[in-house]
Amino acid sequence: MIRVLIADDEALVRSGLRVVVDGEDDLSVVGEVADGADVPDAVARLAPEVVLMDVRMPRLDGIAATRALVERRERTGAGAPKVVVVTTFENDDYVLDALRAGASGFVLKRARPEEVLEAIRVVARGDSLLFPAAVRRLAVAHARPGGDRLAGAGLTEREQEVLRRVAAGRSNAEIAAELFLGVETVKTHVAHVLAKLGARDRTQAVVAAYESGFVRPDP
Structure with a gap:
């Protein structure tokens, strides 16, 4: 319940x-x-x-x-x-x-x-993003560039791949399938991304990713 x-x-x-x-x-x-x-x-x-x-x-x-x-x-x-x-x-x-x-x-x-x-x-x-297209539009329309937040976060290459897929609205299971990883491994990567960005959850991480230009909206 x-x-x-x-x-x-x-x-x-x-x-x-x-x-x-x-x-x-x-x-x-x-x-x-x-x-x-x-x-x-x-x-x-x-x-x-x-x-x-x-x-x-x-x-x-x-x-x-x-x-x-x-x-x-x-x-x-x-x-x-x-x-x-x-x-x-x-x-x-x-x-x-x-x-x-x-x-x-x-x-x-x-x-x-x-x-x-x-x-x-x-x-x-908490394992997927709520209405990712709407969050993306909002973040891009009101972007306050904060590239240093991601540039200095020290994300590994794999963590960057995971963040891009989180920003696209993928669930942990979908990310695991795309990257040929276990779901628990994906959960660990997501947790590391949130910790490095100082983000409470996936939504805050995605807002930061779009605002910084790390993830760019589709043309």
Whole structure:
């Protein structure tokens, strides 16, 4: 069972998301909050695995709330849930800032219920990238060149091959098949890439790869 916390200042949105999520056998809404300022305490009490996080909330927005979760993890060593940003506008600067802060992906408020459910399951598994084409478009459109981050990361040739495939949206199993490696070996390479880039997850690594020019979008 994947435990989900909903953070949104609109009661109607929270209710709609709860209906969608609780209708699934493998998902459960463990709580709701109406402001980002209440997210850290709710996470500590309810231990969700995924937070559906509105970007714009009155006291503390979703970006700051995401940073607070990451800082809590670094300060206490407690596990931090994966964050899926729920937003109105796909190309909003706020969305990319949330990804940089540690969110694992985003969905639009107008998304179909099955897209929301897919988002929750994908980020909970953590072995593939949520909607890679959308993340790529966002990273390229709002790129803040940071080549030094990758140039000085010391990625091996194999780690670079793995990162390129992660950026293309491949899962660990798909990368293993393409590179003739075991899945556990791929997991190890991915972990090394994240550690060297200082990235919390695959999404942050991919954003860094596109922003730096290490991976270039298709023409």
